[in-house]
Amino acid sequence: MTARRVALIGAGGIAQTYLRLLGQARADEIVLAAVVDIDETAAERAARPFAVPAFTSHALARDSVDLDAVIVCTPPVTHATIASDFLRVGVSVLCEKPLTLDAAAARSLVAEARSSAALLSMAAKFRFVADVAEARRRLLDGEIGEVVQVDNTFAAVVPMEHRWTADRAVAGGGVIIDNGTHSVDLVRWFAGPIREVMAVEGPRQQGLEVEDNAQLLTRSTSGATGRIDLSWSLAIDEPWYLRVHGTDGAIDIGWRESRLRTAGNDWRRFGRGYDKLAAMGEQLRNFVAAVDGREPLAVGTDDAIASVEVIEAAYRSLGTQSFVPVAPPKPRVELAS
Ligand SMILES: NC(=O)c1ccc[n+]([C@@H]2O[C@H](COP(=O)([O-])OP(=O)(O)OC[C@H]3O[C@@H](n4cnc5c(N)ncnc54)[C@H](O)[C@@H]3O)[C@@H](O)[C@H]2O)c1
Incomplete structure (x- = not known):
């Protein structure tokens, strides 16, 4: 070779x-x-x-x-x-x-x-984190049934005042595009293509020109919903960054370990948590x-385009208080009179 x-x-x-x-x-x-x-x-x-x-x-x-x-x-x-x-x-x-x-x-x-x-x-x-890969394998094996809801939190205190990350012209936005790009890829990975999204911005705590607190709600083409918490200013200290709720059970994927529960049974632990270098x-x-x-x-390229489209739709939805379709609007066809 x-x-x-x-x-x-x-x-x-x-x-x-x-x-x-x-x-x-x-x-x-x-x-x-x-x-x-x-x-x-x-x-x-x-x-x-x-x-x-x-x-x-x-x-x-x-x-x-x-x-x-x-x-x-x-x-x-x-x-x-x-x-x-x-x-x-x-x-x-x-x-x-x-x-x-x-x-x-x-x-x-x-x-x-x-x-x-x-x-x-x-x-x-995140797709390459061993626990995420195992969770997806077990989902595809039918262990928790069909996905109903995916919850994701990427929230930690990261001062961005002097970084390009908070410069809209360089970064394209704030925490929604920065952390949220990972989030929407994970939601797509577990619940399939995202059809529509709604973003809500929280108070700006760092005085930046871009958002530092936001939540996204997503709806996939399957009907499953996604609930995403994003922050550079809140330390939302939870052991699980991704929770996949299914019709017959749930999987929690965490920073130190992960766990799976099938309906009516106790949690069973698996994995070793998040290892950035290994992923x-x-x-x-x-x-x-x-x-x-x-x-x-x-x-692949479909995944790459989709992630950018969902984030763009999330920004379009900010302030509208409603879901916005992810697919690009179809060009209007003018009917000849
Ligand atoms: N996957 C992840 O977990 C992860 C984590 C951090 C950053 N990122 C992404 O990685 C990218 C870089 O982020 P970073 O935190 O390393 O930023 P950084 O500012 O630490 O590093 C960027 C480097 O690029 C150089 N640079 C700028 N313009 C350039 C150009 N035109 N040609 C060559 N070099 C140029 C800068 O001088 C700087 O050294 C961003 O897209 C960011 O979103 C991903």
Whole structure:
């Protein structure tokens, strides 16, 4: 097997986890071939231990280094351009979430990927958490019946005042797009496609130009509902971040362990909780295997578009106090008189 040559685009916070994984990866499967960051010091610091070139422009790296794939770890506003610049030359892209700031950009990026031999995936690490994967297997095996409701909470105190995360032009919004992108992917993963969504914003506690507290209600095409709590300002300290309620039981997926209960029976514990490194390692392994043609991509372009569409619909619904359809509105057909 020839190792896949990968470049890391963006060498900030989340990139450090990918660097750890690349440092541990089998050299015959994946090798880091270049690092790019507009901050030269950050690029060089990341590249040095691997003895690979550092660049301050992704286009320069693309034109100078032989690459099979890139991992895009830059702020969201840059994702569409960077991903497109690599897809266009046949380099596969694992893009950090959110894929893009809006659904129109997501659709055009996906169209580009579909017309190229290269693959496009959006990072959705929670799907690769071992407990989440086991929960889904057990759901599909029928252990809790059909999904009725999914509850998700991603709420912790994270001061965002001086970060791009709170800059609407860079991030596309606040906690709804930041944490909520993970949430809607999980709801879709367990309850299927989301048909409509309603978002409610809570008080702004950090004085930001974007929301730092919000709740989303979703309805899937199956009729199942989703209830999502998002916050950068409230520490909602619960052991379970995802609860899947079924017709014949329930599954709670937690930070330290998980549990399943079938109707009329006690909870039975399973799993070991949340392990970010292991989950992102599994995500990277699947991406590289898919680039190699050895297995299907776990998070495909339909998933990536859908997550952006649900978040966009959630923002459309803010302030309307009503559900908003996720599917793009159909163009009006004017009847000839
Ligand atoms: N999956 C997760 O759990 C997770 C966690 C954190 C962040 N993220 C996502 O990862 C992405 C990066 O977030 P972060 O927290 O690492 O941000 P960060 O600010 O820590 O790092 C971003 C880096 O990108 C560099 N950069 C900016 N524009 C660039 C460009 N055009 N070309 C090359 N480099 C550029 C910056 O200099 C910086 O070093 C975001 O999309 C974010 O939503 C995902």
